[in-house]
Amino acid sequence: MYSFASISSFSSLPPSSLAIGRHVLPYPVGEHGIARYTMLHGPRQSRSRHPHHVISLQWRDLLSPHANTSLGRPIRVNINIDQDLKPCVEDERAIKLPKSYAMNGGDGNYSYAQNSSYQRGAVDAAKELIKEGVAAKLDIKQLSSSSSINPFCIADFGCSTGPNTLLAVQVILEAVEQKFKSEKPTAQLPEFQVFFNDHVLNDFNTLFQSLPPERRYRAAGVAGSFYGRVLPKASLHFAFSSSSLCWISELPEEILDSNSPAWNKGRIHYTGARKEVSEAYALQYAKDLEAFLHARAEELVGGGLMALLVPAVPNVMTSSETTIGTEIDLLGSCLMDMAKMGSFSEAKVDSFNLPLYFPPIEELEASIEANTSFSIERMEILNNPPKHVAMPSVRHRTLFFRACFEGLLENHFGSHIMDELFERYSKKVAQSSFTMNPDNDKSIFMLVLLKRKSESSQNDSP
Numbered sequence: 001m002y003s004f005a006s007i008s009s010f011s012s013l014p015p016s017s018l019a020i021g022r023h024v025l026p027y028p029v030g031e032h033g034i035a036r037y038t039m040l041h042g043p044r045q046s047r048s049r050h051p052h053h054v055i056s057l058q059w060r061d062l063l064s065p066h067a068n069t070s071l072g073r074p075i076r077v078n079i080n081i082d083q084d085l086k087p088c089v090e091d092e093r094a095i096k097l098p099k100s101y102a103m104n105g106g107d108g109n110y111s112y113a114q115n116s117s118y119q120r121g122a123v124d125a126a127k128e129l130i131k132e133g134v135a136a137k138l139d140i141k142q143l144s145s146s147s148s149i150n151p152f153c154i155a156d157f158g159c160s161t162g163p164n165t166l167l168a169v170q171v172i173l174e175a176v177e178q179k180f181k182s183e184k185p186t187a188q189l190p191e192f193q194v195f196f197n198d199h200v201l202n203d204f205n206t207l208f209q210s211l212p213p214e215r216r217y218r219a220a221g222v223a224g225s226f227y228g229r230v231l232p233k234a235s236l237h238f239a240f241s242s243s244s245l246c247w248i249s250e251l252p253e254e255i256l257d258s259n260s261p262a263w264n265k266g267r268i269h270y271t272g273a274r275k276e277v278s279e280a281y282a283l284q285y286a287k288d289l290e291a292f293l294h295a296r297a298e299e300l301v302g303g304g305l306m307a308l309l310v311p312a313v314p315n316v317m318t319s320s321e322t323t324i325g326t327e328i329d330l331l332g333s334c335l336m337d338m339a340k341m342g343s344f345s346e347a348k349v350d351s352f353n354l355p356l357y358f359p360p361i362e363e364l365e366a367s368i369e370a371n372t373s374f375s376i377e378r379m380e381i382l383n384n385p386p387k388h389v390a391m392p393s394v395r396h397r398t399l400f401f402r403a404c405f406e407g408l409l410e411n412h413f414g415s416h417i418m419d420e421l422f423e424r425y426s427k428k429v430a431q432s433s434f435t436m437n438p439d440n441d442k443s444i445f446m447l448v449l450l451k452r453k454s455e456s457s458q459n460d461s462p
C-alpha cells in the first residue's frame with residue numbers, strides 16, 4: 001500500500017477514498033454504489049519531476065452472482081505521489097473487519113441458498129408459534145387507529161438470499177390474512193408490501209430471482225445495516241429476523257489491541273478464550289441489540305409485532321461447550337496451521353476475529369427487557385431439528401461454514417487459500433469426536449415475540 005498526496009484526474013468513480021494495492025485497489029462500499037476496482041495494468045513511473053502512477057481499472061458488479069464478470073471499459077486514474085512519500089507498512093493488528101459482510105451469493109455448491117438447511121429448520125419450527133402469536137396478539141383495531149393498514153407492511157431483517165426468507169414471509173402473510181378474515185370477514189384484504197433487508201453486499205439478485213411468480217405481495221429490497229433505521233418512521237406492521245441477531249456490527253477494538261487484556265491472540269473467536277475476550281463480545285452484543293430494538297421501535301407502528309429467531313446458548317454453559325464453539329475453534333486452528341507453514345503471518349490470524357456472539361438465554365432476555373418500547377409476548381426455545389439431522393455429514397458441516405464465513409475469510413486472507421482452508425477444516429471436523437457426536441449439540445434457537453407499545457403506554461412505563 002502506498003501513501004499518496006493527491007489524485008490528479010479520474011473518471012467514473014463514485015465519491016469515496018482510494019488506496020493503491022499491489023493487485024487490487026480496495027474500494028470501500030459507499031452509499032452511492034457497490035463496486036470493486038481491479039488493477040489491470042500498472043503502475044508505471046513517468047519521466048516528469050514528480051513521479052505518478054497510471055492505473056487502469058475495471059468495474060465489477062458485486063450485486064451480481066457472477067461477481068467476477070467485467071461490466072465496463074477500463075478507466076484510467078492518475079495518482080501523483082510525492083517523492084518524499086514512501087510505501088507504508090501495514091500494521092496487521094490494526095486491521096478491523098468491514099462492517100458490511102454477507103453470506104455466499106448465487107445458488108452454487110458453496111452458496112448460502114444451498115447450504116442453510118439448519119437455519120431453515122428454525123423457521124419451520126417457528127411456523128405454528130408465529131401463527132398463534134399473530135392470531136392472539138395482532139390487534140387489527142389498534143393498528144387501524146394508529147396508522148393505515150393498507151398496505152400492510154412486513155420486513156425481514158437479515159434476509160440473505162433465500163429460500164428461508166421466502167418461507168418466513170409466506171408464513172407471516174398467511175397468518176395475517178387469516179387474522180383479517182376472522183375479524184373482518186366481509187372486508188377486503190389489504191395489499192401487502194414486503195421489505196427484504198440485508199447488507200449492501202447481499203446477493204439481492206438471487207433473492208429476487210427466487211420470488212414466487214404468483215406471490216400476493218409487492219417486494220422491495222432495502223440495503224443497509226439493521227442496527228440502524230432503514231425504513232420510514234411508523235411504517236411497519238410486522239418485523240421478522242431469523243439467524244441474524246448473532247452477528248455483531250463490529251469487532252470490539254480491545255480484542256485487536258496487543259496491549260489490552262482482551263487481546264485475542266491466536267484465536268478467531270471468544271470461544272475458549274480468556275474471560276476478557278468474552279466480556280468484550282458480550283458488551284458489543286448488548287450495544288448492538290439495543291440499537292436494533294431502538295431502530296425497530298421507530299419503524300414499527302404502535303401495536304405492531306416483531307418475531308425474532310435468535311441463535312443462543314443455554315444459561316448453564318458457554319459457547320465453547322457447544323458444537324458451534326468447537327467448530328469455530330477448529331477453523332481457527334486451521335488458520336494457525338497455515339500461518340506456521342508460511343501461507344501468511346500469524347499476525348494476520350491475530351487480526352481476524354469472527355463477528356459472532358451467541359447470548360445465554362438470561363442475557364438475551366435482560367437486554368430485551370431493558371428496552372421500554374416493547375412488551376415480551378412470548379419467549380421460548382424452539383424445537384428445531386438438531387445439526388446432526390439438518391447437516392448429517394462432515395461435507396454438510398463444511399459447506400455450511402463455507403457459505404457463512406467465506407466472504408469474511410476471503411476479504412482478510414485472500415481467495416487463493418479458501419480451497420485448502422476448508423479441506424483442512426473438513427479433515428479436522430471428521431477427526432473430532434466431540435463435534436460429530438449428536439449428544440454434544442447444545443445449540444438452540446430462541447423464539448422471541450415482541451409487541452410495539454403505543455406511545456401512551458410507553459410513557460407510562462416505569
